[in-house]
Amino acid sequence: xxxxxxxxxxxxxxxxxxxxxxxxxxxxxxxxxxxxxxxxxxxxxxxxxxxxxxxxxxxxxxxxxxxxxxxxxxxxxxxxxxxxxxxxxxxxxxxxxxxxxxxxxxxxxxxxxxxxxxxxxxxxxxxxxxxxxxxxxxxxxxxxxxxxxxxxxxxx
Numbered sequence: 833x834x835x836x837x838x839x840x841x842x843x844x845x846x847x848x849x850x851x852x853x854x855x856x857x858x859x860x861x862x863x864x865x866x867x868x869x870x871x872x873x874x875x876x877x878x879x880x881x882x883x884x885x886x887x888x889x890x891x892x893x894x895x896x897x898x899x900x901x902x903x904x905x906x907x908x909x910x911x912x913x914x915x916x917x918x919x920x921x922x923x924x925x926x927x928x929x930x931x932x933x934x935x936x937x938x939x940x941x942x943x944x945x946x947x948x949x950x951x952x953x954x955x956x957x958x959x960x961x962x963x964x965x966x967x968x969x970x971x972x973x974x975x976x977x978x979x980x981x982x983x984x985x986x987x988x
Contacts, residue, residue, distance in 0.1 A: 927933045938944040
């Protein structure tokens with residue numbers, strides 16, 4: 833037994849045992865870390881799943897909410913424009929109740945004259961050309977150019 837005790841307390845034996853114990857501790861430590869990591873990864877995956885589910889569940893209602901807010905803003909703008917147009921029409925109606933305003937409109941737009949007045953009409957030479965037929969740069973009416981195009985197409 834003395835030889836066994838001597839081997840038991842020899843430096844090489846103690847170093848070997850110390851190395852085995854250290855390796856066992858490191859191995860257990862790594863296993864614990866991996867177990868802890870896998871638990872955190874599972875929790876993180878579950879949390880990510882919950883967050884994604886909430887995003888998907890809320891995406892459509894949020895889009896509807898935003899589009900409805902835009903539509904409400906557009907309808908309010910249209911209501912304001914209609915209100916402004918209504919006010920303009922009320923003002924026009926009030927002006928049309930005035931005889932002086934009606935006379936002014938008749939004189940300017942319909943060329944009415946009061947008894948004893950003499951009216952003159954000035955003819956614009958450019959307007960006469962337009963009335964007789966539109967002309968291009970060559971001075972020919974548009975319909976002449978059209979018939980020339982038809983004739984040239986018929987020849988080809």
